[in-house]
């Protein structure tokens with residue numbers, strides 16, 4: 263459930279936006295102005311802020327940055343107030359929501375910050391068995407380590423475990439440990455006291471405290487640096503945390519779920535991940551198979567996404583033709599369920615006529631190494647953006663190799679556009695234009711750190 267903070271008067275059109283978000287399952291908090299909103303963010307946090315452009319969006323964004331609070335701010339206003347929209351985006355708002363609000367736009371924003379709220383779609387016997395085990399361990403309090411390649415549904419499974427647990431009425435809070443630089447991650451996790459660093463003008467609760475009575479998902483835990491790993495271990499063992507600059511520990515009642523696309527046992531062997539933390543987290547281990555290892559899920563998921571995106575776009579729900587289904591079944595899906603979802607989203611928009619035919623299935627070519635990997639499912643899990651060796655480049659198109667290089671460099675820089683452009687030796691403007699093209703073609707682009715993936719390309723860091 264996404265937690266949305268609405269800043270502004272609910273009596274006008276912003277109130278409609280709040281009601282639409284609530285009807286879509288979001289938990290709404292409100293504040294009358296930017297300063298009151300900031301206080302609520304310090305105390306409770308949120309996944310998304312909707313701020314009326316009549317309030318000082320720029321001040322709020324600057325304050326969040328100074329206080330190391332990572333939360334996307336969407337400016338909301340009448341579309342005819344172009345100046346206010348431009349000012350808000352320049353000031354660091356991640357997007358502009360025109361009022362009166364469009365229900366689908368709000369749904370897309372919520373999905374970008376909170377992921378898929380539905381029950382996971384599962385039919386393959388391997389996955390059904392995994393779900394049964396997940397439901398069984400959900401009732402215990404033990405930590406769970408969820409493993410699986412990127413896009414296999416690790417967060418979906420974590421939400422399912424929370425929903426099936428005794429903590430279901432409490433909050434579910436997720437944090438992607440790979441998306442934030444270390445200092446920001448530390449502050450996001452543990453919160454801080456007033457004066458902990460130069461921008462810390464007031465105390466603020468971190469994700470551990472925000473998840474009180476509920477579940478905290480530490481996504482991509484394998485990317486966390488050893489110093490923070492030690493702090494997480496303490497939080498699990500002692501059930502208490504220290505805010506940055508804090509003098510007394512704070513008790514926390516939180517269940518930890520961790521997810522990673524890495525083989526953490528190997529990371530331990532290589533000395534990159536603490537063994538004691540690994541054993542604490544891996545009390546229960548659940549490995550989600552890659553989509554190519556559970557072909558029985560391909561069509562049920564495809565039908566689910568075809569229906570969902572048709573409804574979201576106000577289009578009739580169309581069936582997949584047998585030829586389209588055959589194409590889907592034959593593809594290796596290196597990007598797993600996320601790639602299948604994007605493919606079906608495009609197919610729904612491209613399809614003409616009574617059904618979805620093969621013409622509407624626009625599969626991104628899998629890099630040769632990934633196809634080889636798909637043919638040998640026992641190979642160790644590798645991210646879908648693996649760099650192919652030079653010999654494997656022969657026979658590939660320059661623009662395709664360029665795209666892989668750019669995306670791989672960007673992931674390496676954790677989404678930081680400025681650093682990636684430097685490494686690639688291109689201007690930040692060229693990089694942004696390229697990313698814009700890829701996004702338009704339906705390719706998933708690593709988000710700017712701390713921002714949801716729908717951020718306007720021009721507002722990136």
Ligand SMILES: Nc1ncnc2c1ncn2[C@@H]1O[C@H](COP(=O)(O)OP(=O)(O)OP(=O)(O)O)[C@@H](O)[C@H]1O
Pocket residue numbers: 377378381382383384410411412413414415416417418419481521523563599600603
């Ligand atoms: N079983 C499922 N049923 C419905 N949707 C799913 C399922 N599995 C994955 N998805 C969808 O696929 C996308 C990727 O899922 P998710 O974010 O959980 O993957 P992940 O393994 O956590 O990815 P990453 O490692 O990149 O963070 C999401 O949009 C999610 O809604």
